[in-house]
């Protein structure tokens with residue numbers, strides 16, 4: 206471990222950018238999960254590349270983390286390095302109708318920039334609590350919109366080389382992409398928006414935010430929708446039909462407000478959350494014959 210830190214500090218990282226034993230529960234919205242051996246917080250593209258290269262040279266497994274809003278880390282934590290982009294690698298610029306943002310930029314921040322510039326097309330993303338990198342990788346979407354609708358290109362890292370890929374090359378599907386399949390890393394992304402009316406854009410953003418407050422358990426930690434939407438069904442409705450609304454294990458619970466969300470109602474462990482997810486999948490399969498697929502990414506060791 207000390208060796209990794211020495212290599213990174215020799216490459217220009219400051220001590221405050223390197224945190225040994227960082228609890229992952231502090232970096233994920235579900236608020237569960239043990240420590241990662243080393244969390245690295247790069248501020249520039251060069252530092253992201255240096256951290257990844259150092260991990261490769263040292264044979265150290267490496268996970269890229271954005272807002273941690275679709276990530277459950279097991280209680281034993283992560284052996285290796287987490288490169289966390291959401292704290293320092295988050296600049297964004299506007300040029301005409303396009304916004305280019307570093308991977309760690311929050312979707313809400315990009316949405317605010319779009320609003321200030323009277324640009325429409327990003328309203329759907331404002332309430333999604335993730336970063337640009339995580340959202341492009343997941344092809345995040347809500348209320349009839351998805352990243353694929355407005356993404357122009359992304360700068361990616363594959364096997365140590367940076368290249369620019371057009372949106373089509375990324376094969377963005379329902380919460381899936383080539384990025385996740387092939388373990389590529391998003392460094393930045395460019396969104397093409399349209400001129401719009403500021404009042405209408407703000408109105409739509411407020412309307413979607415109100416809908417989220419109304420329907421989603423935003424007062425508890427969660428990872429959003431736990432399961433993907435099965436074709437022709439809604440995960441929440443299937444879970445409710447299986448009688449599991451409000452069902453809990455330890456500190457984890459199927460939300461009373463929206464059965465598609467597993468929440469941490471206080472003091473949950475990752476084991477509680479994952480056990481509950483497993484039981485929900487089994488019971489829904491038994492009752493409806495439908496296998497719910499997890500939308501949330503699960504990493505780390507028990």
Ligand SMILES: Cc1cc2nc3c(=O)[nH]c(=O)nc-3n(C[C@H](O)[C@H](O)[C@H](O)COP(=O)(O)OP(=O)(O)OC[C@H]3O[C@@H](n4cnc5c(N)ncnc54)[C@H](O)[C@@H]3O)c2cc1C
Pocket residue numbers: 234268269270271272273274275276290308332333334335336337338339340341342343344345346347384389390391392421423427428429430502
């Ligand atoms: C209350 C709540 C509401 C939500 N609502 C929605 C919604 O409406 N629609 C929706 O789609 N999602 C929703 N989500 C889920 C989540 O916000 C999205 O999936 C988001 O896009 C994840 O981004 P992130 O930066 O938090 O990614 P993380 O959780 O940090 O990472 C998710 C995955 O992406 C990978 N990843 C992260 N950054 C990069 C990168 N730069 N390059 C390559 N891979 C990367 C990670 O390794 C991991 O596999 C919600 C979550 C919460 C908690």
